[in-house]
Amino acid sequence: MRPLMFVPFAVIALLLGAVFLPKLMANKADPDAVEALPSTFIGRPAPGLELAALGAEPELTREMLDGAGLKLVNFWASWCAPCRVEHPNLVALAQAGVPVYGINYKDDPEKAADFLAELGNPYAAIGADTQGRNGFGWGVYGVPETYLIDGEGKILLRVAGPVTARSFARDLGPALEAAGISVSLGE
Template identity: 55%
Template sequence: MSEKRGISPLLLLPPVIFAGLAALFFIGMTRDDPDALPSMLVGKPAPALVLSDLGGAAPFTAETLRDGQVKLVNFWASWCAPCREEHPDLKALAEAGVPIYGINYKDDPVKARRFLDELGDPFAAIGADPSGRTAIEWGVYGVPETFVLDGNGTVLLRHPGPLTPEIVEATIRPAMESAAQ
């Protein structure tokens, strides 16, 4: 007597797992920007600021971010090599009249001031975030990160990583121009 046996369900498990992983990989590869990190802030008011002074100047406040002007908020640190790379682009934006508010992230204040003295200070105002609490509230993954805010203090765009002339022209300026209309 021969007994008919079906295919064991365990034999089907590897191909099913492979097909599922292949589908996830395909979906991931077809996203608009696979390097984009999501931001829950876009379209919402900028979070609270808990900043201390950096070199004697009073830090800016949340009210400053709602002054009616389109602006940038840039998280940076003196120990951050990409921050040094993007600094000329921040200076160029500031020289073109773009208000940039700097938040110095988990940095030694003396080293942060030295960084600005050496490379120039592009910031309309600056504050320090020594504990990283403000960065957490803003959803910062790492420095540098730049946010475009409208005049009401609403976050319109988050750009993780250093700015480059290409990013400024393709992403930052269009977001600012759209906000100004």
């Protein structure tokens, strides 16, 4: 008689598996699939910045995010593997004329400088968010995260996760295209 008491639990487990397993497997099939993480900042002015300098690099200020067309703000860290994956795409965007500003997030300044020396520096200006307070203020879930800012300093788009060729084609590319900026990233 005792084995029969486990039947209801087995039935519940099978039903839950049938409901949730396909969703879990769908995300495994597409490694670039990132659940849309909500951002309350879309359409609002970009939050303030209180950043430390990062070596001799030009220092990012909040005023740089106002005016002069579209620009990207990228939160990154040297310890972040997806940041290394997206970095060549940020370099390509900067070389195509899209201003990219960097916020080094909770990182060792020396390691951040080594990262840029090794991979190149796509950033027009950069600042260090050593305690993560700016990231918190921007609603950053984790690095990398990239924000598209318009000429009035408003956030148009948030890309949670690395800017890959596929995520660029899905999100950032169409937003830039709609603003008259034609950029493509190779697969």
